[in-house]
Structure formats: C-alpha cells, structure tokens
Amino acid sequence: PIAFPAEASAPAGADLDALPLLYYRARFPDCAGPDIGIGGQAVSCDFPGYSMSDDWTGAGFxxxxxxxxxxxxxLKASTNCYYCDPAEPDPECPVSPAPEECRRWCNESRGYHGGPYRRQVLFYDIDELAAVAAGSREP
Incomplete structure (x- = not known):
C-alpha cells in the first residue's frame, strides 16, 4: 500500500506526495529471473516463497x-518455471531441457508457469502500517 495525503482541494492532475507503506523488491537475478528456485535452489527474495507466477489482484480493508x-x-504459485520445450533445445530458454517440475505446467504459450496455484490472502496490521507512516518503522 501507498499512502497519499488527504488533499480535498488539490486540483485535478496535481502531483501529490506519496509514502510507500509496504513493498517487496524483485531483484534480478536473485529473485526475478527465469526458473528461480526450481529444483530447490536457494533464492533471495523479500517476499517468502516468491514466484514470478504469483498473481495478486485484489485488496481491501x-x-x-x-x-x-x-x-x-x-493466487500463489507453487513453482516458478519459464516455458521451454523439453524435446528441443531453444536458445531463448534459460534452462533446456526444462526441469521435470516445470514440464508438467508448460504449454505452447511462452511465459512463466507456476502450477499448481492456490488461493492466498495476506493480512497486514494497520497499526504496523501506521508506524511506517509516522516514520517509526521502515516499509
């Protein structure tokens, strides 16, 4: 979440100050590269268990x-695989042939696949986010 001041009188299109309250970095290649974490390899991500295939689409109070x-x-992905055809080497694929855990979820469309997916809800305490807004805690 990002906080904006309550500026009721700000004209349309005005620049407002913004304060990030919570974020996770996706660092390349440690955390945001193709096939990270496959085969149990260690990854260095801010978000525990991060996958390029995670899909966070809603929020609420x-x-x-x-x-x-x-x-x-x-939706939380359980793997982090970039599509590669296991039958033929492909110079565009970072890992060829694809590891066995990736082959099950590949199709003819390139991109990240992370099946099986499971629904996930993340809860963040607003008191902790308020501490960030007050400057007594880091995002």
Missing amino acids: VSNGSRHSIVILG
Whole structure:
C-alpha cells in the first residue's frame, strides 16, 4: 500500500506526495529471473516463497471489532518455471531441457508457469502500517 495525503482541494492532475507503506523488491537475478528456485535452489527474495507466477489482484480493508487489517488477495504459485520445450533445445530458454517440475505446467504459450496455484490472502496490521507512516518503522 501507498499512502497519499488527504488533499480535498488539490486540483485535478496535481502531483501529490506519496509514502510507500509496504513493498517487496524483485531483484534480478536473485529473485526475478527465469526458473528461480526450481529444483530447490536457494533464492533471495523479500517476499517468502516468491514466484514470478504469483498473481495478486485484489485488496481491501477488513475490520472485526477492535482489529483492523488490509488484506491482499491472489493466487500463489507453487513453482516458478519459464516455458521451454523439453524435446528441443531453444536458445531463448534459460534452462533446456526444462526441469521435470516445470514440464508438467508448460504449454505452447511462452511465459512463466507456476502450477499448481492456490488461493492466498495476506493480512497486514494497520497499526504496523501506521508506524511506517509516522516514520517509526521502515516499509
């Protein structure tokens, strides 16, 4: 999440200051390269278990009595494979032939595949995000 000041009088198209409250870096090649983590190799990502195939598509604010959270919804990939044809070497593919864990999820469309996918909901405590906004905690 990114915080913006409540500027009701700001004209349309005005630049507003923004404060990142929470983010995860995707560093190349340690965390954002093709076939990272396949075969159990170690990766260096800010987000635990990150995969290029993760798909975070929704967010919201939830409250239950005195407890409040921001939730992020999405699909979590269980592998991180770039499509490669296991039958023929391909100079565009970083790993050829593809490792066995990647072959099950490949099709004729190139790109990352991370099946099987599972739904995941991430909860973030708004008090911790408020501490970032106040400057007493890092994003």
